Amino acid sequence: MEDVIPIIDLDKLGLQTAKFEDIDQTVVHRVSKELDSAFSTVGFVYLKNHGVDQQLVDNLFQRSKSFFHLPESVKETYRCGVDNCDGYTGRDGEILDTSARHEIRESYDVASPNGLYPDEHAPEFRQAINDLAPPMCELTFRLLSCMALALGLDKNFFGDRHSYMFKAAEKNRTIFRTLYYPSLADTDTLAGVVRCGLHSDYGTITLLFQDDMGGLEILSQGKWFPAKPIPGTIMINLGDMMQFWTSDRYVATVHRVVVPEEEIRRRTPRQSIAFFVHPDNDVMIAPLDGSGKHQPVDALSYVKSRLIASSYK
Numbered sequence: 218m219e220d221v222i223p224i225i226d227l228d229k230l231g232l233q234t235a236k237f238e239d240i241d242q243t244v245v246h247r248v249s250k251e252l253d254s255a256f257s258t259v260g261f262v263y264l265k266n267h268g269v270d271q272q273l274v275d276n277l278f279q280r281s282k283s284f285f286h287l288p289e290s291v292k293e294t295y296r297c298g299v300d301n302c303d304g305y306t307g308r309d310g311e312i313l314d315t316s317a318r319h320e321i322r323e324s325y326d327v328a329s330p331n332g333l334y335p336d337e338h339a340p341e342f343r344q345a346i347n348d349l350a351p352p353m354c355e356l357t358f359r360l361l362s363c364m365a366l367a368l369g370l371d372k373n374f375f376g377d378r379h380s381y382m383f384k385a386a387e388k389n390r391t392i393f394r395t396l397y398y399p400s401l402a403d404t405d406t407l408a409g410v411v412r413c414g415l416h417s418d419y420g421t422i423t424l425l426f427q428d429d430m431g432g433l434e435i436l437s438q439g440k441w442f443p444a445k446p447i448p449g450t451i452m453i454n455l456g457d458m459m460q461f462w463t464s465d466r467y468v469a470t471v472h473r474v475v476v477p478e479e480e481i482r483r484r485t486p487r488q489s490i491a492f493f494v495h496p497d498n499d500v501m502i503a504p505l506d507g508s509g510k511h512q513p514v515d516a517l518s519y520v521k522s523r524l525i526a527s528s529y530k
């Protein structure tokens with residue numbers, strides 16, 4: 218199958234260059250253009266040479282697995298809701314595609330270093346998140362600067378509107394989510410059962426790590442394409458709020474995670490880690506070009522409306 222998702226080499230824009238100010242402007246310019254082109258067409262990109270330490274990523278995959286292997290009754294004590302944005306969501310706890318009968322997925326969300334962590338039952342989970350969060354935030358700020366430049370804005374335009382990213386849930390709904398798709402029984406292969414129903418993400422951008430199982434697909438120009446895992450890369454996709462902000466110049470592409478056809482892959486659990494970047498709660502999202510293409514909405518009201526629509530329990 219043809220590869221529709223471009224790979225962008227961050228080169229010196231990766232975290233191996235300590236300070237954003239020291240980065241070669243030709244690299245910033247190239248990456249801005251490449252992000253602009255990807256976000257205005259397919260809505261997804263792979264980043265290579267991003268500089269996020271793979272050991273920190275592997276560690277979070279491992280610590281997450283320890284949590285998800287706990288008994289359901291223990292995991293349920295950390296249950297998440299629309300208002301308390303930290304915690305666990307079990308199978309069918311969130312239905313992203315209302316035509317799906319079941320979405321067989323588990324997740325654990327945290328919105329800040331001080332949120333609800335399963336310290337008693339998975340003591341190393343908190344540290345694993347909090348080791349990976351700072352590089353994720355720094356990389357995000359660099360990407361937001363490139364996106365602002367590509368749109369002819371001040372380079373700090375988006376960064377200034379994400380100032381509480383992963384700092385305080387009452388001020389910003391950026392979510393670090395670790396996902397676990399359990400082994401599926403034969404009865405789970407019936408029509409209408411998916412690992413993750415089709416949806417677009419709600420925020421500005423999403424940074425995603427996936428294991429090597431595959432199953433993520435994106436809908437582009439009316440066709441589904443696999444977004445296969447490429448080791449060492451981070452997948453970035455655009456969310457609805459950025460689509461509104463840019464008056465649909467950038468597209469929040471619909472995606473899903475399907476149940477694998479091969480039995481061996483169906484029986485194998487899948488894991489991924491998503492960093493859902495959201496603007497500060499009180500930021501009004503209104504088309505930057507002044508067009509009336511979308512109704513202005515504040516970031517918090519928007520995310521809450523989407524959580525309610527996904528019958529988040």
Ligand SMILES: O=C(O)CCC(=O)C(=O)O
Pocket residue numbers: 396413418425427433472473474488489491
């Ligand atoms: O698990 C994945 O690969 C993607 C999950 C996803 O799209 C989401 O949680 O928004």
Ligand SMILES: [Fe+2]
Pocket residue numbers: 416417418472
């Ligand atoms: Fe998604």
